[in-house]
Amino acid sequence: MPRFRIPGPLRRLSNGEITVEVGGADLGSAIVALDERYPGFRDRLLDDKGDLRQFVNVYLNDEDVRLGSGLSEKVKEGDEISIVPAVAGG
Amino acid sequence: MGPARGFTPDQVARYARHLILPEVGGAGQRKLLSSSVLLLGAGGLGSPAAMYLTAAGVGKVGIVDFDTVDASNLQRQLLHGVNDVGRAKVDSAARTLRNLNPDVEVVPIHEHLNSDTAMKMFEPYDIIVDGTDNFPTRYLANDAAHFLGKPLVHGSIFRFEGRLALFDSSHGTGCYRCLFPEPPPPGSVQSCAEAGVFGVLPGIVGSMMAFETIKYLLNIGKPMIGRYLLFEGEDMSFRELKLRRNKACPLCGENPTVHELIDYEAWCGVPAVEPSEAAAS
Numbered sequence: 001m002p003r004f005r006i007p008g009p010l011r012r013l014s015n016g017e018i019t020v021e022v023g024g025a026d027l028g029s030a031i032v033a034l035d036e037r038y039p040g041f042r043d044r045l046l047d048d049k050g051d052l053r054q055f056v057n058v059y060l061n062d063e064d065v066r067l068g069s070g071l072s073e074k075v076k077e078g079d080e081i082s083i084v085p086a087v088a089g090g
Numbered sequence: 091m092g093p094a095r096g097f098t099p100d101q102v103a104r105y106a107r108h109l110i111l112p113e114v115g116g117a118g119q120r121k122l123l124s125s126s127v128l129l130l131g132a133g134g135l136g137s138p139a140a141m142y143l144t145a146a147g148v149g150k151v152g153i154v155d156f157d158t159v160d161a162s163n164l165q166r167q168l169l170h171g172v173n174d175v176g177r178a179k180v181d182s183a184a185r186t187l188r189n190l191n192p193d194v195e196v197v198p199i200h201e202h203l204n205s206d207t208a209m210k211m212f213e214p215y216d217i218i219v220d221g222t223d224n225f226p227t228r229y230l231a232n233d234a235a236h237f238l239g240k241p242l243v244h245g246s247i248f249r250f251e252g253r254l255a256l257f258d259s260s261h262g263t264g265c266y267r268c269l270f271p272e273p274p275p276p277g278s279v280q281s282c283a284e285a286g287v288f289g290v291l292p293g294i295v296g297s298m299m300a301f302e303t304i305k306y307l308l309n310i311g312k313p314m315i316g317r318y319l320l321f322e323g324e325d326m327s328f329r330e331l332k333l334r335r336n337k338a339c340p341l342c343g344e345n346p347t348v349h350e351l352i353d354y355e356a357w358c359g360v361p362a363v364e365p366s367e368a369a370a371s
Contacts, residue, residue, distance in 0.1 A: 007251065008248060008249045008250055008251045008322070008324070009248060009249070009279070009280065009285070018322075018324070018325065054270070054271045054272035055270055055271075055272050055273060055274040055275075055278075055279075056274075057269060057270065059331050062329075062330065062331045062332050063331075063332055064269075064331070064332065064334065064336075066336070067334055067336060067337075082320075082329070082331065084320070084331070085274070085279065086225070086269075086270045086273070086274055086279065087246050087247070087248035087251070087253065087279065088222070088223060088224050088225045088228050088246055088279070088281070089134075089223055089246055089247040089248045089281060089282035089287055090131050090133055090134055090135045090136070090220075090221040090222050090223040090245070090246060090247060090282075090292070
């Protein structure tokens with residue numbers, strides 16, 4: 001199963017878990033599965049139309065999915081899906 | 091000719107550990123002494139970055155900040171001490187930096203960094219180091235550096251996590267807008283003032299910003315070009331993601347729509363200060 005890597009700002013949604021393994025054949029279904037396990041992620045990652053929000057990045061392994069196939073990106077066992085929200089602290 | 095040629099005895103002593111490094115040596119140290127860096131922010135990231143750049147002998151270090159030192163800064167902002175509370179941060183910073191290395195021309199800039207001032211502020215410097223603390227200024231710094239063709243070392247922190255990148259449009263890298271095409275909606279992202287920041291964190295990320303700046307100036311090793319580094323302190327891990335130019339980027343993409351600096355506060359929907367400061371003022 002692919003594994004989500006949850007960033008600090010969103011770990012309150014995952015009960016503090018840093019990594020969460022979920023099912024799903026593509027990124028969109030993996031996000032749905034993550035949201036079923038820990039409600040709230042879908043709303044944080046997707047807009048009303050179901051597209052990825054512009055201020056949150058999702059990386060499949062080390063590639064930005066926005067520059068690839070987006071939510072249709074295929075995921076497989078061992079893949080790491082990183083949620084990378086914008087942070088501005090300095 | 092030896093690496094010490096052209097240096098005063100004080101400089102030979104001060105920079106001895108650089109002069110003996112083949113990657114720096116006399117030529118590199120001379121290059122540093124003739125280089126200039128503008129630091130945006132004299133806070134958590136700006137403190138270690140400014141201190142290491144100054145100690146290393148970067149010839150001119152500008153530091154811009156309109157804020158004053160608050161007691162809550164002292165947990166991590168090492169440029170400032172107890173007696174500086176209430177003073178302008180750039181004045182406190184300049185005193186600390188001049189004490190570290192009198193070779194360096196320290197330029198305190200006690201002005202607002204905004205669309206009216208950014209280009210003029212950035213223009214005289216070789217490289218810009220972004221240690222600011224809010225989204226409007228992040229986008230402003232990104233756009234101004236792009237328009238001037240200047241490299242921008244980007245660092246950001248939140249709680250236990252840090253980020254590092256080097257945006258350099260002259261090398262065809264992605265920019266901050268490639269990473270984050272739009273700012274988050276107002277109120278959706280907590281600031282460090284609201285969520286906290288582990289005090290050592292800016293020490294790590296700010297030091298890496300200085301590291302990459304000096305590497306870039308001296309063309310040492312492999313720069314953070316096209317790479318986005320994530321530091322997660324809770325499990326002490328570093329991960330690297332690819333930073334690619336987004337063809338659809340409104341600034342550096344194939345059909346750019348941003349051709350000049352804009353009103354970043356209006357666009358982000360928040361003032362260019364941390365929320366706690368906005369509330370206080």
